[in-house]
Amino acid sequence: MKVIRTVRALRKHLSSVKGFVGFVPTMGCFHEGHCSLMRRAKKENACCVVSLFVNPIQFGPSEDLARYPRDLANDTRRARTAGADILFVPDVAEIYPSGEPLTFIDLKGVTDGLCGVSRPGHFRGVATIVAKLLNIVQPHSMYLGQKDAQQVVVIRKMVDDLNFPVKIIVCPTVREPDGLAMSSRNMYLSPSERAQATALSKALKLAHSMVSAGESDATKIIIKIKKLILDETSASIEYVSCVSTSDLRAVRRISGDVLIALAVRFPSARLIDNTVIKFSDDKKISR
């Protein structure tokens, strides 16, 4: 695996690659979730490019940019083991040579709800860096995690609207054995918060069982999810929403594919999780 720090060196290296290029954009601090994306990108392409860039423009002024976990030595090891061919690690000046850019990618609608409410400007920063990275790497496929469901919808829309010639592959959320979705931010949790955090996946499972038992009223499902989280944790709930998987508009009834997404705040960390309920014509529910 080659570690490359400049756009120029990356482009030079990629110009000699024959075959498909698969791309995994990340902010580092790799866990099995990241590695699953890398393994899949390597399996399906001649060359797997992983970017590691903690993108300052997607963090709000009171967010965790300064303390975001960084461990390049460990990340290099994990990316190599997962099969990455290139680890692209630019510094901030390489990506934003004149400071904050003058050009941003802004999307309407899909960035307003869910995490967009408490993180204004976050998805503008995400869309802008992903557009830049797509122009730099020019991959055939890009691998994203379902863990960040709103990010997937935002990037899909951007790629469609701006005709980026890239296929988006969404990989399942990788979880700890007790159900907690893996996240670089889990390490902020105190031992007691970590134990309580299993309530999130438990609440999403409860939603599945309610739908399997015939419940289709989104409000009733949301109330049960909130109750379980409030009963079992000290976290405050930022949102629990049932939305359409394609445009993230709120739905009242569970029919068609529905994304149930949530965000909670523990004193030490903000966590998100989600699940998709697939409602096929014969009313069978699958996970």
Ligand code: AMP
């Ligand atoms: P991040 O480094 O947090 O920006 O994440 C980089 C990529 O890894 C994004 O596409 C995430 O959705 C994905 N990812 C993060 N956590 C997980 C997880 N637990 N399972 C699968 N993919 C994940």
